[in-house]
Amino acid sequence: MMTDLFNNSDTLYQAFLARDRSYDGHMFVCVATTGIFCRLSCPARKPGKDHVRFFETAAACLEQGYRPCKKCRPLEPAGQPEPIISNLLARLEQNPDHVWSETDLAKLGLDPSTVRRLFKRHIGMTFLDLARLRRAGRGITALAQGANVIDAQLDAGYDSASGFRDAVTRLLGQPPARLKGRHLLQADWMETPVGAMLAIADRHRLHLLEFFERKALTAEIQRLQKTMNSTVSFGRSPPIDQIEKELAAYFKGESAAFHTPLARHGSPFTCKVWDALTRIPPGVTHSYAQLAQTIGQPTAMRAVARANGANQLAIIIPCHRVIGANGSLTGYAGGLWRKNWLLTHEKRYFPACNSLANSL
Incomplete structure (x- = not known):
């Protein structure tokens, strides 16, 4: 239905x-x-x-x-990255020091304007901008580890000191000299069948996992940086690698279990609500009233709803499993169509969890 x-x-x-x-x-x-x-x-x-x-x-x-339709090919799998994008991202990972140009793209037999449009549509920035951002991130990491500005500039592949300073300031809003010795959070995105997600983590814990389209994403990142007295650089860390593997298993219908260490930035009450959310089995939904009863505060439905909306770890803390009292879908920051997709996916692939919950 x-x-x-x-x-x-x-x-x-x-x-x-x-x-x-x-x-x-x-x-x-x-x-x-x-x-x-x-x-x-x-x-x-x-x-x-x-x-x-x-x-x-x-x-x-x-x-x-x-x-x-022969133009949009609706029978082909959705959510699959364009081959051009996958190819260029792989090349970027293999050789992060390379300074890319449109000439490089042409040598690969690619039309620069086509590459530009594909990356703008799928990722929100051009491939050349992405490559520059990655290089700036490498330099920021070097600064945070104690390197001087010129060494960090060269490590990032920038010939121009002014170009490096401008890139860092645009990315983080701070000049390079202020980043020396700072602890950094790492950020990277990952493709999923329901769209791209941004993950932010330190070396030990995952702090944020959100869909790119979330309107409040920029504000969430700013709050996170303030809370952690840190800044965010593009790069990888063990928690990001781990959650990417666990999400892949989830979307394949192989496992709905997440073991990535989490950093939860919320009040004791909010964290209590998040704990209750993680106990809702895949394929099962609760109303806000049921969730309030679960935590032993049946009159706190509005506070429960606010805590649900404050979740910054989409899918892992499954706020999508909360629906209206009448069974209708309620607000979801990732979009109601995603909420519907996730609930349908879980009922289809994790019926054992659903049956177990109904038998208790």
Whole structure:
């Protein structure tokens, strides 16, 4: 059965007009005038609203007699990185010191303008900007470990001192000299079937895991830096490697268990709510009232809702498993379509957890 969100054709039609990629793999549009069905992000000319119908699965479109679009290829897996992006990201990891240019892209047989558009659409910045950001992150790490500015500049691959200073200041809002000896948090993103996520961790614990589209993400990062009296540099740390592997297992339906060490920045009450959230089994949902009863404070439903919304560790602390008292989906910072997807995924792949919970 479709949720209220997916029955809202006005919302879906506007997403179709905007070519919203966030619905890819979760919603399909059937066009009566052509007899084909597409992803909502399809670049083809848009028909009028009266000529389209929306379905949650490609199978439903096929059952209605619609053919898959040859432009957007809706039968291919959604959420898979573009081969060009995967290739260039791998090259960036293999040779982080290289100073990339459009000439390098052309030598690989790639059109720089195509690469620029792909990276802007999928990651939010161009590949060359990303490469510069990575190099600046290496220099920031060197500064935090005690290197002088010129050594950190050279380690980051910058020939120009002014260019290095500008890159660091744009990235962190602080000149290089103020970063010497500072403890740094590392940040990196990872692709998932429901969109890119940003992970931030120190050497020992994961501090943040959020979807890129979350409107409050910038404010959350600023609060985290203030709380930790630290700053964030792009790079890897053991907790980020671990959560990436655990998320991969989760999305494959192999395991819903997370063992990555977490740093939880909340009041004792908030952490109590988060503990209760982690005890809700996959495939099971609770209302705010049930959650309040679970922590022994049945009248604190509003406070429970605020604590739920303050969660900065998406999926790991499963705030998506809280729904309205009437069974409807309620607000979710990652978007209601993601909440629906996660709940459907868990019921499909972790029925043992669901059955165990219902038997208790």
